[in-house]
Amino acid sequence: MLGSLPVRFWRDSNALIAFLSLAGILVHLTLRYLVPAGSSGLATNLPLLIVLAVGGSLLVVRLAWRAIRGQFGADHLAGISIVASVLLEEYLAGAIVVLMLAGGETLEGYAVAEATSVLRALASRVPTLAHRRRGTGFEDVPVADIAVGEELSVLPHEICPVDGEVVQGHGTMDESYLTGEPFNISKGPGASVLSGAINGEAALAIRATRAAADSRYAQIMQVMQEAEQRRPRLRRIGDQLGAWYTPLAVGLGLGAWWWSGNPLRFLSVVVVATPCPLLIAIPVAIIGAISSAARRSVIIKDPAALEQLARCHTMIFDKTGTLTLGRPSLSDELYAPPFTRETVLPAVAAMEQYSRHPLAAAIAQVAADGKHALPAVEWIREEPGVGLHGKVGDRSILITNRTHAASRFELPPSQPTGLECVVIIDDRYAAVYRFHDVPRPDSRGFVKHLGPKHGFTRVLVVSGDREAEVRRLADLMAITHIYAEMSPEEKVAIVREETRRAGTLFIGDGINDAPALMTATVGIAFGLHSDVTTEAARVVIIDSSLSKVDELIHISLRLRRVALQSVVGGMALSGAGMMFAAFGLLSPVAGAVFQEVIDLFAVLNALRMTRPARVRTDFER
16 A cells, blocks of 8 residues: 555655656756747657656655545645646646645655664564573573473573573672663572563573563563554654645635636646745754754654754653762761771772672772772672672671671661662771652752743653662652653553543653653653663653753754744745736746745755854753
8 A cells, every 4th residue: 555655665755756747847947948849748748748747646645645545745735736836737836836745745855764673673683592401401592482381591691581580699780771770680599580681690490481572671662662552643843734725725816716717827826825835844854853852862753853852841751860870879888886988898899890780889889989999809709699809908898688698787777769789898897878769950950940930740660670769769859750660661651641631742762651641742761771671662862861951852842943934934835826826916936936936045044044043051060
């Protein structure tokens, strides 16, 4: 069917039609002045007939198909002009309209690169083979063949193929794709594992508790498919204005025909009315806005999102990696006398530089910031389920968890949020280090200014993290609407309900955010951490910063202002031209030329978006 033809074919065909139209018009004008007077006009009109037969018919069929599906826009007026010009044998006017229509769609088609399928990116992440255990070894089998109860080996850094539980081994898994929490989760015998999680440094033996088709990752793919099918179609500026402009122009043309009895009056009116400021000026402005955003490390994948962003009034944040930095940071240091920061921190940091645990990097960073000299480590080993054990100088040091240490030592009360580790020196409790995912430096100022500066009436945090973590951050940000421990399906339901009330802008960075990014009016992905997330979003911010979001909003506001100036100004001039045409003062060809002059002024104004502009953020950091 026509509607299922690839986007690339339509985009490339528009360019070919535009080139064919321009060549046909030039050949026609050349022949018109070379063919002797009184000779047949077939030779001069043949290039135009080819343009209308090939390019014009393809454009008209496409517009008719859109009309059948209920998709009406300003470009349908151009289709009416093409048909009318053929019926009234005004071939030059029709060819000019074909050039304007194909040229405008070509500009928009090349305004942004064609995005690949989000479902293809999601599916590519799933392993196709699993290591089924056989005696002391294993064999590779298709994941679809794994039955519930079978034992599998998950090697270091592999993606877990099915949901299950650990039967042998100790290690960690990164489940942030689902929960959003930036911490690796410890795994030992009896612990549950989720399909799609990334295994850590140690191999684990697991027993499948669900078939691959019923796994958590497969469920997320199903939600993604449903979200893609129900993805909102953004109504473009041109469609909104064309909804009333097109019937008005057709009505005026029919009235002129009826009043004068001359069908050429109708053609003259609709040719002058052909909304090329909508078809050309807006794509030109969009190209400029996309270029301006790209210079600021913001990639616009869907131009419609750029138009709609300024009209969103509900801001929805994921927590981890958006409002926060997405990595644990040392937030509290509790020392037991006689131990002090100077005696404990350098020794612990010296050991942690040999560990790949995410908490190790946080401790090492604090020591580096404090310019502590790290002592030499005599020996070190990591004991599964226990922690990091080693000798620094003449001291034995164990960095372990609360569960292991609580049975032997009296520890401070545990914290309700974040993570912690316990330091044991020479078999004595020395310190507790506590970690949190800290807010971005600009988070509070950005959230605070959304209402006064940009008209956002609701701000929400929707996260897969624990409620205590989400509430702690929301209190710091002064956000009152929070949803914690949300699955991807629940996130989609919340975003869909909010979108029903008002335009929504959702910001996230994990695979668990991808369905919600697709459901929101405008989805913004932070960073390039996941192909799935960047494919699901309409906008990708490479340099993860909320100030970039603010700059994007300002670019969107400027685009809307410049586009409306070009469109409204152009349509006002077209309105004056239509009146001249209705009274017989403009022929179809003269009307087409007049419309081209209008286009020139509209495009020149739209080109202002291509000039580098100083975009400032308007919130306090």
